[in-house]
Amino acid sequence: MKAAEIMTSPVFAIASDAKVAEAVRLMLQKHVSGLPVVDAAGKLVGMVTEGDFLRRSEIGTTKRRARWLELLLGPGAQAENYTHSHGRRVDEVMTREPVAIAEDTSTAEIVRLMEKHRVKRLPVVRDGKPVGIVSRANLLHLFAGALADVKPVAASDAAIREHIQAEMKKQSWAPTGSTSIIVRDGVVQLWGTIFDERERLALKVLAEGAPGAKGVEDHLIWLEPMSGLYLEPPKV
Incomplete structure (x- = not known):
């Protein structure tokens, strides 16, 4: 099967310059765990998910590392962690250049990409704009349907x-x-x-x-x- 046959559509997207609070509210209202991030032209520029809000200063869950590890990683990694845990705009916490797929991408390729990049969902794009999203839940629904189609057969x-x-x-x-x-x-x-x-x-x-x-x-x-x-x- 192809992505277009199992994807969730229409897709709920968030503007890159939107506030983090808006993204959180939208995810809660629409019962989704991730949102494609788009620019002013509607083009996909990133993804923001629940995982991006796990390490936040507001709830006291910022990542704390041993001093020796901070020295090993360098100031760049520390600065990046600070941005993710304190950023107030979506473009400050989103994953940039997300892995995206086309509507005709096969389910086998979808699973391969999810495993390779260790992601739970993939935005589906047409002309650079998100038109749907394929998540693990979509694949689970496909699997459930396949199991339901299996009928007992008689064989010698x-x-x-x-x-x-x-x-x-x-x-x-x-x-x-x-x-x-x-x-x-x-x-x-x-x-x-x-x-x-x-x-x-x-x-x-x-x-x-x-x-x-x-x-x-x-x-x-x-x-x-x-x-x-x-x-x-x-x-x-």
Whole structure:
């Protein structure tokens, strides 16, 4: 899907020369956690979020660092922190040059950008002007819809087994050579040896996702590589 299909629109924006108090009131009134910041021409110039108001002098939460760290960071970083904690205008506390996306940006690219830049929302722009915003909540709604679309299906034991084996071959982590799959009446049995305990849960998740699977029984044994000890599967 594309950004235009999941974004929140119209978007509530704030002028760069507006007071911080105005931004706070707008976020509270519209129940949003972030606002695109625009210049006089309506072009995107920044983003202001709830995080920008966590360290504020008015509520006694300004950032305090050890003296040695202040010396290491230098006066520039200290000046920047002061601006953010005491600034009264939006352009004094906003994040400049925010990461923005186009309306045709794919959801895969949206997630990649969020993870890369460690942001919770991305403004959607057209000709430099914000027309929407995509947040983690929008992606969560998309995920919820995808889950609702999943319908139970009937499949033979052989078809379930073939699906699981095919999926395992696609995964570089899957221990295909040391495990075997048995399916009886729709219930998947996992047998064999794993060499990393994390593979156990991943295999169960993979098996549970097979169309027609009714349940999963774990009979895997973990061989600890360093000690050579065998650990029995957990009792459920």
